[in-house]
Amino acid sequence: MTNDTGALQETAVPVAFVASDKRHLVLIAAILASALGFIDGSVLAIALPAIRESLGAGLAEAQWIYSGYMLMLSAFVLTGGALGDKLGLGRSFAGGIAGFVAASVLCALAQTPDQMIAARVLQGLGAAVMVPGSLAAITRAYPRNERGAAIGLWAASSSLTTALGPLLGGVFLSYGGAEAWRFIFAINLPLGALAIWLIVAHTRDTRRDTETKIDFTGGALASVAFFFIAFAFTQAEPRYGLLGAAVFGGFLWHEARCPAPMIDIRLFKLRDFSAVNLATLLMWMGFQGVLFYLPMTLIAGWEQDALITSLTFAPMALFIALLSPRMGRLADRIGPKPLIAAGAVVTALGFLALSVAIVSDQFVLGILPATSLVGLGLGLAVAPLTTAVVNSVPDESAGTASGVNNAAARVAGLMGVATLGLLAQAGYLAAGGQDSFGAFSSAAGHGAAMITGFRAVAYGAAGFALLGAGIVWFGMGRQASSSASQ
Missing domain, CATH: 1.20.1250.20 (MFS general substrate transporter like domains)
Structure with missing residues (x-):
């Protein structure tokens, strides 16, 4: 339940991101995007027994259905935030939502544990752009003296969706049959489409930063390191943990020398x-x-x-x-x-x-x-x-x-x-x-x-x-x- 405040950085924007009378629409889009991530995360725990039964997944595969998403989100969330400066916030935010929604459809259609894990990995990549874009959009849309109230409404809505998401999921699972868990992912399609329309139709995202360098190498090293460390615990294979620690050491070495690092290790x-x-x-x-x-x-x-x-x-x-x-x-x-x-x-x-x-x-x-x-x-x-x-x-x-x-x-x-x-x-x-x-x-x-x-x-x-x-x-x-x- 940690708020995604990493995106709250001031940016000098020559053209207004959104007209003042349309700010509430950007806020709705940010709330919808956050709801997608929070609902999927909280409902998955409720739905996982049914998913395991339907796909024939073991405990280790069930762990990776969760961890595949978190792996990509953990490794690339900082890189995803930088895309807003590089490509323009509206473009990157809408693109992240689109990637998340497309992967959600693949989750709904998965027929094997491996397909579900692969879809969750893709979903995590979309979320790595969508999650920081949510609060960044509010930051760009609202002046400082109005931003606190907007963020407060966003936070309250996030808590509400966290609480209501599992309840709605429980209704679907209890009364929808053995395959009802698929609807939990499919519902992201209309919600995501509405959020994308609100962003694309009502924002003026003309700013692009051609100077900012994005540390994709750092994100890749972090992803590999986290994968091997998680794999070591999931499969009880200590040698993979040592390999993950070595790759993580390489990540720190790269970050210390990268001109535009994901993380300032100082x-x-x-x-x-x-x-x-x-x-x-x-x-x-x-x-x-x-x-x-x-x-x-x-x-x-x-x-x-x-x-x-x-x-x-x-x-x-x-x-x-x-x-x-x-x-x-x-x-x-x-x-x-x-x-x-x-x-x-x-x-x-x-x-x-x-x-x-x-x-x-x-x-x-x-x-x-x-x-x-x-x-x-x-x-x-x-x-x-x-x-x-x-x-x-x-x-x-x-x-x-x-x-x-x-x-x-x-x-x-x-x-x-x-x-x-x-x-x-x-x-x-x-x-x-x-x-x-x-x-x-x-x-x-x-x-x-x-x-x-x-x-x-x-x-x-x-x-x-x-x-x-x-x-x-x-x-x-x-x-x-x-x-x-x-």
């Missing part, structure tokens, strides 16, 4: 910047891992209806939406450090509560209070994390810093699903499971083994969050916990 010499990004990585590894494996456990382990399971996400989205504005203002007064640390601890307690609730067979009195606690923790931490990232660097680097933090959250999803998947399958097999974690199976003890596997996931996620809290508390400087007025 920023990592700043203590607060490094600490908050590492904490973001750890917290979101746990959060995204739990979001991936919890619905799988409830549907295939508890044999709970997909519609009921979809309510799992509602408390998290609600707490984040309600608390983030307040915590952002509080971070300005007392500093972000104590809020981030406290939020990480509360999030860890929520994960531990899930490890108990999953055994109770109580959804309303067990699972929902636990996910509410997770949402409370994230609501405390999300806005202060963004504040800490921006405040940790010089003003002229704020956009780059926010983009790096956004990329860290995306990489965390990729790594969290891969690493916690090892714990899920190990716990499942140790408890006598005879199939694979998350599969629909009539084998004796399958449900109980899945519960054991998820408890391992919850413990791992809690460990990540607590480690993040420690890094923030001991790693950030004293000024990060003092009032801005001091």
Whole structure:
């Protein structure tokens, strides 16, 4: 649920991007584009058991259906943002939406796990351009004195779609039959077409930057590195992890020498910047891992209806939406450090509560209070994390810093699903499971083994969050916990 603030960089534009009386149409397009990404991400966890059953996918293939998307988005989101300067924001934004929608149609038509993974990879490439274009379009369309309200409406709409998306997906899956999951991807076609029309028909995108160099080499190296590292965890093959680490070292070497790098690695010499990004990585590894494996456990382990399971996400989205504005203002007064640390601890307690609730067979009195606690923790931490990232660097680097933090959250999803998947399958097999974690199976003890596997996931996620809290508390400087007025 990290906001994509990396695109909020000022640009000197000689021609108005959109007429003042049409700004609201650009805002609608940005909301629609964000909804595409948020809905697909949150609904996938609900739909994945049905997708696995329909396509005959195993656990590792299911992980790559998620990770193929995150891999491309993580590696190329910063490069995608640069395309707006190179080609013109309207062109790149509309192109990103078009690529995302075309890949969504391929997802809906997939007949094998490999086809679905390939389509998700293409979808991630489209999202890498679409995601930063969303807020950049608002930045270009609205003057500074009106921008806050527009971004606030965008953020509220994003939280709403995050909460409602799984609910709508649950309705389709519960009443639409075995292949209803395909409609979740197909619905992106009319939504995306409307967003593209709003951008193309109502913006005047005459600016092109012929000087800006785009670091495609850096994006490719990052993509290969993340692939091998994720593959190592997914397949339990340590040698691929070493290969991925070596390629990542090559990525850092390239970035240090590239005239127009994706990431200015000098920023990592700043203590607060490094600490908050590492904490973001750890917290979101746990959060995204739990979001991936919890619905799988409830549907295939508890044999709970997909519609009921979809309510799992509602408390998290609600707490984040309600608390983030307040915590952002509080971070300005007392500093972000104590809020981030406290939020990480509360999030860890929520994960531990899930490890108990999953055994109770109580959804309303067990699972929902636990996910509410997770949402409370994230609501405390999300806005202060963004504040800490921006405040940790010089003003002229704020956009780059926010983009790096956004990329860290995306990489965390990729790594969290891969690493916690090892714990899920190990716990499942140790408890006598005879199939694979998350599969629909009539084998004796399958449900109980899945519960054991998820408890391992919850413990791992809690460990990540607590480690993040420690890094923030001991790693950030004293000024990060003092009032801005001091």
